[in-house]
Amino acid sequence: MSNRISAPQPSVVHLVTLFRQIANGELKIPAFQREYVWTEKQILGLLDSVYESYPIGSLLLWRVDRKVLDVAPGTFTAFPDVPEIFPLSYVLDGMQRLTTLFGAFNYSKGNSIEKLNVGYDLREMKFHHLESSQQKEHISVPLSSLFVPKKLLDLQSELALEPDGDILLDTVLKLQAAFQEYMIPTVTIQSTDVDRVVGIFERVNSTGTRLNSVDFMRAITWSSTFDLSEKLNEATAALNEFNWPLDSDTIVKCVAIMMNLNISSESLVQLRNQDEAKLHKAFDALPDVVKATADFLHSHFGIRSPEVVSYQGQILLAFSLMHQGKLEKLSEQFERWFWACGLNEQLQGKPDTYVSRLLADWSNLRQSSYISAPAQVSFSERDFLVRPVRSGAALTNSFRMLLARNKAKDLKTGAEIPSFEYLSSNSTSQFISALSKAEVYDVLKHPVTSSKLFSNSVLTSLDHEASDLHAKNLIVDALEAGRLEALASQFISRDAAAALASDDHLSFLSKRSASIFEYCQGVLG
Numbered sequence: 373m374s375n376r377i378s379a380p381q382p383s384v385v386h387l388v389t390l391f392r393q394i395a396n397g398e399l400k401i402p403a404f405q406r407e408y409v410w411t412e413k414q415i416l417g418l419l420d421s422v423y424e425s426y427p428i429g430s431l432l433l434w435r436v437d438r439k440v441l442d443v444a445p446g447t448f449t450a451f452p453d454v455p456e457i458f459p460l461s462y463v464l465d466g467m468q469r470l471t472t473l474f475g476a477f478n479y480s481k482g483n484s485i486e487k488l489n490v491g492y493d494l495r496e497m498k499f500h501h502l503e504s505s506q507q508k509e510h511i512s513v514p515l516s517s518l519f520v521p522k523k524l525l526d527l528q529s530e531l532a533l534e535p536d537g538d539i540l541l542d543t544v545l546k547l548q549a550a551f552q553e554y555m556i557p558t559v560t561i562q563s564t565d566v567d568r569v570v571g572i573f574e575r576v577n578s579t580g581t582r583l584n585s586v587d588f589m590r591a592i593t594w595s596s597t598f599d600l601s602e603k604l605n606e607a608t609a610a611l612n613e614f615n616w617p618l619d620s621d622t623i624v625k626c627v628a629i630m631m632n633l634n635i636s637s638e639s640l641v642q643l644r645n646q647d648e649a650k651l652h653k654a655f656d657a658l659p660d661v662v663k664a665t666a667d668f669l670h671s672h673f674g675i676r677s678p679e680v681v682s683y684q685g686q687i688l689l690a691f692s693l694m695h696q697g698k699l700e701k702l703s704e705q706f707e708r709w710f711w712a713c714g715l716n717e718q719l720q721g722k723p724d725t726y727v728s729r730l731l732a733d734w735s736n737l738r739q740s741s742y743i744s745a746p747a748q749v750s751f752s753e754r755d756f757l758v759r760p761v762r763s764g765a766a767l768t769n770s771f772r773m774l775l776a777r778n779k780a781k782d783l784k785t786g787a788e789i790p791s792f793e794y795l796s797s798n799s800t801s802q803f804i805s806a807l808s809k810a811e812v813y814d815v816l817k818h819p820v821t822s823s824k825l826f827s828n829s830v831l832t833s834l835d836h837e838a839s840d841l842h843a844k845n846l847i848v849d850a851l852e853a854g855r856l857e858a859l860a861s862q863f864i865s866r867d868a869a870a871a872l873a874s875d876d877h878l879s880f881l882s883k884r885s886a887s888i889f890e891y892c893q894g895v896l897g
Contacts, residue, residue, distance in 0.1 A: 381560045382430075387422070387473065388519065389553055390431075394474050398461065399433075403442040403601075405467045408449060408475075412487050416499045418472050419515070423499075423550045430557040431466035434569055440829060450475030450485050461560060466577040475882045477551070479516040491858050492547055494540045498647075511540060515708040517550050566641065598648045603655045610659035615677065622684055623658065628694045630654040630661075634728040665694045667758050672707055674776030674791040679798050682766035683719040686710060692731050697764060702737065714770035718751040756826040757885035758818050763798040767826075774863075774891060775831055781858035782833045783846040788861075789833045800878040803829040806843035807877055815877045827885040830862055863887040885888060 375588035376866055381542040410418075421428050434440075437459040446453040458687065463470060475488035491502045491512035502514060517523035524544075531540040587784045604620050611617055618626070624643070625635040631646055631654055633639045643651065669675040669690060681687050690706070701705060713719055719727070751767070761768050776791040794802050805823040807815070812823055830843045850859050851869040859869055865887055870880035 381562065382557065383878055384555045384557050386552075387556060389552045390470065390556065391474055391477065391519075393461075394451055394470070395454070395478075396704040397457040399451075399470075399754050400456060400460055401444045401449040401451055401464055401467050401471070402462050402464070403444045403448075405444060405449075405463070408468065408471050408485060410468050410472055411685075412501055414468075415472050415487060415490065416475070416501075418469060419476065419499045422473070422554050423492075423547070424551070425554065428469060428556065429466070430559055431470065432464040433461040433560045434464050434560055435461045435560050435562045436564075440566065442540040450478070452478075452486060458539075464561075477519060479514070493545045495536075497543065513547065518544075518551065524548075529704060533558040534657045597622070598651055600644075600876045602649075607655055607658055614663055614666065616662060618662065618687070619679060622678075622687060625684075625688055625766065626658055626662070626691050627654045628649070629688065629731065630657065630695055635688065635731070636728055639877070650795060658778075661691060661695050665690045665699070668694065668703075670697055671705065673710065673771045673773045674795050675773065676792050680769050680772060680795055682714050682717075682764075685719045685722065685730060686713055688727060689731060689734060693734060696735065698734075698737075702734075705737075708897055711770065712748070712767045712891075713772075714773070715892055715896070716748070717766040718750070749893065751889075751892070753885050753889040755821055756888045757881060758816060758820065760822040761800050761803050761822065761824045761829050762822075762827060763800050769798075769799070771826060771888075774888070774895070775861075777893065777895070778861050778863070780831050782835070783830060783850045783858050783862065784836065784841070785833070785857065786850075786855045786858045787833075789831060793834050794831060801838055802826065802834065804832055804838050804841055804843045805829055806847060806872060806880070812881075814883060825881070825886060844872060863891060 390399065418428060439456065439458070441462055443456065444451070449467065451474065458727055471485075472488065475485055476490045478484070479489050481651065487501065489502045491514045492499050492500055493512045495511060500512070502512065513527055513532070514523075517527055528541055528544065531537050531544065531640055534540055565646070604623060607623050608620070611623075624640055628643060631643065631650065639884060665687070666675075666678075667790060669681070675681060677807060678687060690710075693702060693706065755767065759767065761771065772794055775789075776795055780789050781787060782789050803824050805825075805828050807823060807828050809823040811819060812820055812825060812828060828843075830846060832838050832841055832846075843855060847859065847864060847869050850856075851866070856866055859866070864885060865883055868880050868883035868887065871877075871883060
């Protein structure tokens, strides 16, 4: 079979051998890896695991015989800035662990990551971070001295003068032996097929901060005239100017759309083979297309930030149609799809291949093929009765947009609540509950994690302190004051408000959820 790579080569390597390979330039950290982020607690935990001979996981390496990736500087990883010696291995998974181990045993004050200055207390027999002053009764061996003969001999000479010198010297030898004899499993990939290595990397990468194909692509040597990291930084800065920040993955997928590629990981990697002039042109044009897309989403849905767009696929489809000049022409159909997508949560868990097909289908769609049939509804009235308002959830984001579409008004004043207050972030702090969690459970006999159910929550203005308000009082007061328009703007009918005023809680929740559901059906046609 063509294009197959050789089977990964597993092996077990002594920790000190890895240290020697790092010092010689045979093992390198690619520039795309995240910066060193481990906490002091994680550092001590790893060292203790090695000392106790516990497994700490395997390393994933990529063996190459020529330069393929840019290398991270030593200040970034604690690895030394020594020349690259080919063949060498790039560390694809295990950067945080290797940085911790190598950095702790090769710490140099003023030239290393400070939190890697670790010692072992020989009396308390535990690892700790070294400080400038040490109490005499606490005798520690800096890990940076453990494999440096002269430093270790000097330390042993001092320990021999202690009353318990023999015990301390024995502890040092055991400590040194524990790390000298420790072995780490490694899995090495050997392939010149970058595309397939990216695929392997995505599948097996298991770091605490997950990396994706875009992170990998940043480090691929494209050319001296095109730097992906630089272009991503420029694009991010441009988008931030009009408060529409997109992550790097979404930006690269938008560029792929402009280059007529699909958005799968395999296709994204092919960007590096595209004409550089076209790549520069696409990146330069991207901010204007994103700005036009953002303006469309604001004018049609009230959206003020990509943070309240539930799915990346929704942004990508809007961007694709705007790039093709079709979004305004197909706005009615797109609006219906956008509402259905959020309310039905239909992109939940869908892979990039699904979104790619979606983009292709819409790209081939003509205005004349517009179908007037109503969108299919897969949610129910019960969803609004028992489900909670939850930050970032598709149904919650859709509910925000429904409120904006219905020009939601402040129940206390009757004035319209500006949509930017609740469509600029995922915060749910402006939603307050009419009934308590216990009251909701007593009525519905349904376990709930929050009292902020769609049927039980009202939107408040930022002009008020939410903690000082009670939704039930707001609703009853609005009913008594005749602010029926304000109630209706938040899908609360006169009958629902009257039911709440008479403590008919079940009728209130049922009538409110029915009103929300009915409005949704109208939106979907």
